[in-house]
Amino acid sequence: MRDADDMSAGPRAAPPLRVLLTSYRSNPHVGGQGVYVRELSRALTRQGCEVSVASGPPYPELDPGIELIELPSLDLFSETNALLALRWRHLASRADRGEWLAHNSGAFGEMTAFARRLRAFLEREGDRFDVVHDNQTLAMPMVGLSRRIPLLTTLHHPIDIDRDFAIAGAGSWWKRLLVARWHDFVKTQAAAARRLPGFICVSEASRQAYAARCGVDPARIAVSHNGIDHAAFYPDPAVARDPGLMVAMASADVPIKGLDVLIEAMAKIAPARPDLRLVVVGTLREGPTKRMLDQTGLTGRVEFRSGLAQSEIAALFRRAAVFVSASRFEGFGFPPAEAMACGAPIIVSTGGALPEVAGDAGIVVPVENADALAAAIESVLDFPDRAERMSRDGAAWARTAFVWDDHARASLSLYHELIATHPRTQAAS
Template identity: 60%
Template sequence: MGRDTLVSTQLEDTPDADPVRPLRVLVTGYRSHPHVGGQGVYIRELTRWLAALGHKVTVASGPPYPELDPGIDLVRLPSLDLFAEDNAFMALRAKHLASWADLSEWLAHNSGAFGELYAFGRRLERYLAGNAGEYDVVHDNQTLSTPFLRIERRLPVITTLHHPIAIDHDYALAASDAWWKALLTRRWYRFVGMQARTARRLQRHLAVSEAARDTHAERYGVAPDRVRVAYNGIDHDVFRPDPSIPRETGLIVTTASADVPIKGLDVLIDALARVAAARPKARLHIVGQLRDGPAKRRLAAHGLSQRVSTSSDLTREEIADLYRRAHIVACPARFEGFGFPAAEAMACGAAVVSSDGGALPEVVGDAGLVSPAGDAEAMAANLARLLDAPAEAAQLGERASARARTEFNWSSHALAASRLYAEALAERGKARAC
């Protein structure tokens, strides 16, 4: 099925797909390339489906810049991109002294903090001041920097909430095994307080799961009644079952974008150690790079290094092929605001074994096996159950594929966003009339 046909079909199948008033939407993200993480994938898909609904869509982004469909304009807001510099301290130039965005980014980076969010907000604020009247609404991808509060005085701001970075901060801090590491962690995550204050004061949010809504309420004090929930979508043209590809007995696939506690790779390795001895075909393939670090040391300690393979820089099609070959796809994260790997694996008809971290139980539903986050013994039991029962794994995969087709569609997400735009503009119009 071609993409144009897919777009048309999903829009026709969207419940309550009432007509949408075309608007001029500015979608914003401080980093937006699909290869830098989920934020880039989100912007690419959101803009594609907003355009399919008839909106005139523009993206304002810092580098690395997004991949966009034809007809979607890109406004480049260059950052100092200090992570790409060999010597970030020497990257300051005289012209940067005239820009508080540039200077604040340089000062933050060279003092161990992450300053791109605030700097991007400043650059966007300046751009909008010079392009007044060009847009009806701003849809931001969880930048949550204080300049957005001033931007909202000019035009409505809708913010997508994935998961509060305060959770990452807590796990990183707990993993710090020296006082100076804890100090550096607190400095790096200093922006979390800014995001919490901004999130509380912005008027409308679009959360990608109930867990994303609830944790922002709990951790940042966001009023739940100001948050609309709409699941992320899946590219069903890529992530789909293929009965011609046989499942490989014993193959467990997982995605690990980083070797950090929140991703739960340590839990999966411990679970594999519990089942591997009695099951010689059990093996793990990690989508991601496995550098020297805790996970590699854990594998060596368990004697599992020869049972593990890795791959990185894969295309979406290559990842989908892995999911179609997998006996099991494991999602062990301690927290996910949504969980793209679980949803995409389900769309490929894979049996999913996941933790109950964050939104994963919402995503998996009754189409997979779920264990408590951080519980290696419980995850091992679920892995063993499906490794020993390929027929049950196949049945779960069929159920998962049907659930993914029903629940995870970008058309529904874009429609929910469009309704938020309309509500925000209507409310602003009433306020002006008064």
């Protein structure tokens, strides 16, 4: 029975939900994994959760007060000779042995190795957390882990889509074999996804792709778009747009990013537009894009920039006459969303979730259609009133459609559903 002091104090507040956000790698500057971990951990903290992050290297950049639990991998991609990276101490670890063997036989074993390390950590310290939210590790040890603790998995897009495009773009039979071997993990990811309990997906296109390609019941997949950092990406009326500047982003020269389609489209309109140039946020290496630039004579009009800070990318978006994403598939598409938030008119393909990102504010063209893309670029460059309307509407759409707190609230709702039905909760009640 409560005493008088307890009764006068009123009902006690529920303790904060203890969330462990996990990611097998979380590079804060390349790709979206580190961005997702950083921004979701911030948003969950704003929602009143007590958040910890467990990650393999490269590690994320987190706000003060958010615990980082480092689960070191062998980091074999940074080794000069990965064959010689195994030490006697690693032989006692199944995760280390498996990662080393996979890497040195041409496969990618980081997800399974991370899941094994995470499972060992939670066997020791799992009582510290109410729920685990995993960032698309999709390894079989996660299935067993989900029986011990409520587990939600974020789905971005099926990696077998990347594999199929990479195989199609490989130049010889032995390169195709190497690509297929490296992507061998996608079969395991599909098998794990069919057995895991619950998902949050960042787009409807990705949800449908997981259902079609991995056999996941779409009814078990909730959809909530990613947010973007509106403190970094916003319009600045004081910045004048450069009428000849196109901007695109490609973290790697791979077929799925559609740079070849964009360069083909640019080649169609460049002769009549001597001031037209393209800045690609990414790195140009020897490969198909460089060869195509040489063939089209556009090498001097296409610039690649890498290592840009977030503020530098935002400044580039604010100056762009148009941002273009010709990707063959995107599970979401941070760059066009961020470009819109900065007021850049955007043109995207029908690849995956890009039409969802563009909404009614951008122009959508058929995937792999360079003629349609060229016409769309001209329609923005030649009609300033249309470009201004797209700029205004895009910035307004981005402010309301891509909000991290919305994604965090959707995740929280799923956490409570998983906790309420988990065997651990049933046994405690």
